[in-house]
Amino acid sequence: xKRFIFTLVIALLPASAFALSPGAQEIMTKSQAAxxxxxxxxxxxxMMTLVSAGxxxxxxxxxxxxxxxxxxxxxxxxxxxxxxxxKDMTFMVYKYPDRNSDRWLYIPALNMVRRIAASDKRSSFVxxxxxxxxxxxxxxxxxxxxxxxxxxxxxxxxYVIKSVPKEADVEFGYKLSxxxxxxxxxLKEQYYDKRGQLLKVFTADEIKTVKGFPTITKxxxxxxxxxxxxxxxxxxxxxxxGLPGNLFSERFLKQPPRKWIE
Amino acid sequence: MKFFAFLSALxxxxxxxxxxxxxxxxxxxxxxxxxxxxxxxxxxxxxxNPDGDYFxxxxxxxxxxLDANKDPFRVFVKGDFFHDWIAGRKxxxxxxxxxxxxxxxxxxxxxxxxxxxxxxxxxxxxNDVFPKDxxxxxxxxxxxxxxxxxxxxxxxxxxxxxxxxxxxxxxxTPNKYPSPDRFWLFNPMPQITNRPEVEPPVSLKxxxxxxxxxxxxxxxDTSVYFYRGFYRQPYAATDNPLAPTRLNLTFPELSVYxxxxxxSALGGVxxxxxxxxxxxxxxxGTDPFLPNSQTRMLVGYQRQPWTDFTAEVQYYVEYMxxxxxxxxxxxxxxxxxxxxxxxxxxxxxxxxxxxTLKLSWFMFYSPAVGDFMLNPExxxxxxxxxxxxxGGNVFGGGNSASQFGQxxxxxxxxxxxxxxx
Numbered sequence: 183x184k185r186f187i188f189t190l191v192i193a194l195l196p197a198s199a200f201a202l203s204p205g206a207q208e209i210m211t212k213s214q215a216a217x218x219x220x221x222x223x224x225x226x227x228x229m230m231t232l233v234s235a236g237x238x239x240x241x242x243x244x245x246x247x248x249x250x251x252x253x254x255x256x257x258x259x260x261x262x263x264x265x266x267x268x269k270d271m272t273f274m275v276y277k278y279p280d281r282n283s284d285r286w287l288y289i290p291a292l293n294m295v296r297r298i299a300a301s302d303k304r305s306s307f308v309x310x311x312x313x314x315x316x317x318x319x320x321x322x323x324x325x326x327x328x329x330x331x332x333x334x335x336x337x338x339x340x341y342v343i344k345s346v347p348k349e350a351d352v353e354f355g356y357k358l359s360x361x362x363x364x365x366x367x368x369l370k371e372q373y374y375d376k377r378g379q380l381l382k383v384f385t386a387d388e389i390k391t392v393k394g395f396p397t398i399t400k401x402x403x404x405x406x407x408x409x410x411x412x413x414x415x416x417x418x419x420x421x422x423x424g425l426p427g428n429l430f431s432e433r434f435l436k437q438p439p440r441k442w443i444e
Numbered sequence: 445m446k447f448f449a450f451l452s453a454l455x456x457x458x459x460x461x462x463x464x465x466x467x468x469x470x471x472x473x474x475x476x477x478x479x480x481x482x483x484x485x486x487x488x489x490x491x492x493n494p495d496g497d498y499f500x501x502x503x504x505x506x507x508x509x510l511d512a513n514k515d516p517f518r519v520f521v522k523g524d525f526f527h528d529w530i531a532g533r534k535x536x537x538x539x540x541x542x543x544x545x546x547x548x549x550x551x552x553x554x555x556x557x558x559x560x561x562x563x564x565x566x567x568x569x570x571n572d573v574f575p576k577d578x579x580x581x582x583x584x585x586x587x588x589x590x591x592x593x594x595x596x597x598x599x600x601x602x603x604x605x606x607x608x609x610x611x612x613x614x615x616x617t618p619n620k621y622p623s624p625d626r627f628w629l630f631n632p633m634p635q636i637t638n639r640p641e642v643e644p645p646v647s648l649k650x651x652x653x654x655x656x657x658x659x660x661x662x663x664x665d666t667s668v669y670f671y672r673g674f675y676r677q678p679y680a681a682t683d684n685p686l687a688p689t690r691l692n693l694t695f696p697e698l699s700v701y702x703x704x705x706x707x708s709a710l711g712g713v714x715x716x717x718x719x720x721x722x723x724x725x726x727x728x729g730t731d732p733f734l735p736n737s738q739t740r741m742l743v744g745y746q747r748q749p750w751t752d753f754t755a756e757v758q759y760y761v762e763y764m765x766x767x768x769x770x771x772x773x774x775x776x777x778x779x780x781x782x783x784x785x786x787x788x789x790x791x792x793x794x795x796x797x798x799x800t801l802k803l804s805w806f807m808f809y810s811p812a813v814g815d816f817m818l819n820p821e822x823x824x825x826x827x828x829x830x831x832x833x834x835g836g837n838v839f840g841g842g843n844s845a846s847q848f849g850q851x852x853x854x855x856x857x858x859x860x861x862x863x864x865x
Binding site: 232234238240241264265266267269282284291292293294297298299300301302304305306308309310311353410428431432433437440441 | 478480513515545547552558559560561564587588590591600602604607658663665706707708711712713715746747748749750751752754795798799800825827828829831862864865
């Protein structure tokens with residue numbers, strides 16, 4: 183608990199507080215905190231647009247609620263508005279930094295809550311180019327990080343970090359991340375496949391400050407090999423709403439409270 | 445004629461799919477209306493139906509869902525209107541669900557026709573004692589049609605230490621089984637055609653009660669269950685065992701005591717469920733025309749070995765409590781079921797093409813009886829609002845009286861096409 187708070191505090195300090203450039207591992211830890219953990223809780227209404235190589239569009243409209251718990255644990259609650267075949271579906275994740283998540287899916291037509299296996303974190307989230315890990319964060323300890331260089335991306339000073347997975351059970355060979363020195367948010371990521379070819383590119387297209395937290399409100403993940411891409415726009419985003427802990431339960435999966443999902 | 449039905453449905457889909465991406469209709473801030481158009485056709489592949497037809501199913505269907513919310517109240521109505529091309533049936537409708545709901549912080553109530561699903565089994569039901577439609581399941585309807593609404597009052601009570609569901613069902617609803625017109629079924633006394641079905645009359649004494657208490661224990665979702673009511677499967681009794689002229693189909697009294705747990709284990713999801721079926725009208729097991737009390741147990745394991753692929757295996761077993769009494773009283777000509785009866789299932793699902801293409805394989809196999817059911821299916825989402833599925837149901841093995849063995853002549857291949865709005 184204490185260590186987690188300490189990590190968060192570190193993450194919120196400006197980089198200039200350090201005489202030397204921080205190590206790559208430390209940068210990625212701060213980046214994770216800035217990207218996936220800000221606030222006590224978080225709510226976003228998202229519009230995901232999936233675009234096939236041929237230009238066909240599909241829509242996923244959802245509200246995501248997230249609450250932080252001690253030890254880096256998080257709970258997620260997702261409600262789907264669109265498309266019609268998943269409308270009113272809810273999805274819940276208990277995320278643990280050091281082991282597989284617990285996931286539940288509620289299917290309204292059967293009024294049924296099912297646990298679903300979650301061993302593969304690289305599986306696509308609702309058919310998009312984002313994996314589950316891209317939505318809820320990848321454990322920093324699963325990769326070896328090195329600071330490759332420091333450079334400007336547009337007008338922003340960035341650390342460029344190379345992350346190589348320690349296990350071979352992921353679809354990418356390594357990843358380059360451009361981490362904003364000011365906010366510690368990733369502005370760009372390039373995923374390379376195991377042959378060293380560019381596979382996917384993540385870009386933070388719009389960043390807004392919400393209740394003091396810099397937030398990526400528009401992002402794109404493009405698979406440059408398949409031509410498929412996904413854009414996510416946060417139509418609304420808010421922090422520290424006081425989400426109740428018991429919201430993340432079977433009862434509310436079946437009866438999602440409109441107060442929180444709308 | 446059938447071909448025309450298919451063509452007209454197809455035309456209907458194309459017409460409605462034209463405008464492109466669809467959205468639910470908002471009738472004001474708190475009311476939505478949505479639903480789907482569906483074509484569903486299932487053709488016999490083994491031989492014609494007993495009624496001579498070659499289709500288990502050929503119909504077009506519209507479903508409308510009206511959802512009105514004004515916290516803390518909600519009204520939900522889901523109704524189907526369909527045209528059935530088989531057996532001369534024409535237009536018909538079905539109120540799938542229709543209820544009024546009140547929700548507050550610590551409790552809630554749902555009154556009306558509602559679908560209730562309990563337990564952790566994948567198409568194996570121990571503590572889910574609520575109405576089901578096996579005709580839909582065996583003839584290639586979308587899975588949601590396996591569940592039927594119960595006319596019930598459900599209370600949810602949510603103190604901090606656990607959650608409780610209390611279901612009160614004053615109006616009995618039997619399961620729906622494949623009809624003898626469309627399915628070849630085991631029929632031990634074909635000469636008796638007089639088969640009145642007697643449902644338990646509505647009374648305070650016959651009101652069904654189902655309870656579930658649930659909470660998380662050590663990371664597992666755990667539940668305990670109780671049910672007092674009736675078997676939803678009819679049991680046949682002859683009016684006169686020596687010279688029967690009539691089979692009375694009744695729904696014997698049943699109580700179920702059970703528990704389940706589901707959670708992460710062994711790199712996947714482990715499911716456990718058990719229940720004791722107390723056949724209250726046949727406590728000593730001597731009546732061969734009534735069900736024997738049983739203990740039913742299930743273990744399931746689900747895992748995701750690679751990206752977008754899920755495998756799930758289950759083993760289910762039921763144990764008859766009073767087997768020697770059952771054997772001693774079984775009439776000649778009726779094959780005995782084993783004391784231990786079991787069932788395995790395997791479900792494999794691979795999602796492809798950004799989860800628009802779903803390849804699935806489901807099978808039941810009973811090691812004790814040797815019969816099986818196979819259900820391969822391919823489903824493709826053409827757009828966000830149009831999908832189609834093609835699949836098959838193959839039955840066999842066992843004997844002419846066993847669950848799947850009796851359906852050996854009922855193999856079918858089906859098409860489901862749906863436009864959702």
